[in-house]
Amino acid sequence: MPDRDPSTVTGRYESGLGLARTGRYFEAHEAFEDAWRNCDREERDFFQGLVHVVVSSYQAGRGRPVAAERQREKALRRLAPYTPAHRGLDLTVLVAALERAEADPREHLVEADAQPPVAVEEEEEAEHDEDRA
Helix, strand or coil: CCCCCHHHHHHHHHHHHHHHHCCCHHHHHHHHHHHHHHCCHHHHHHHHHHHHHHHHHHHHHCCCHHHHHHHHHHHHHHHHHHCCEECCEEHHHHHHHHHCCCCCCHHHCCECCCCCCCCHHHHHHHHHHHHHC
16 A cells, blocks of 8 residues: 555645535545545544535535435534544534535634634724724
8 A cells, every 4th residue: 555645634624625615516526535545544534524514515506405415414423533633623513514414614614723714804903902002
């Protein structure tokens, strides 16, 4: 078996997240599958779980609820052991969304320690306060 390339795994994982967050589920599935094929044994279920997440959403978008449900169930089984977070991904949030059978995972593919975005008004107010100082 060839040596695993951690940079390929990381690059394809990050690419998959970006694609999934924009709703490009088929392309995300391909990226996560590349990461899965190149990762160490300990992470295989994690990447396969992400494949199942995006394939579930892809199938739901194609009007195939039975196929989407099967993929959702597989995703839950594979991802649950990695909670609360793995590779920075907040799996507690993602798994909860899967348990609720939400068809669109985009907002749940977030970093575990992500800071909420600052509202534009708050940012402008801070800049205005700095100008007055």
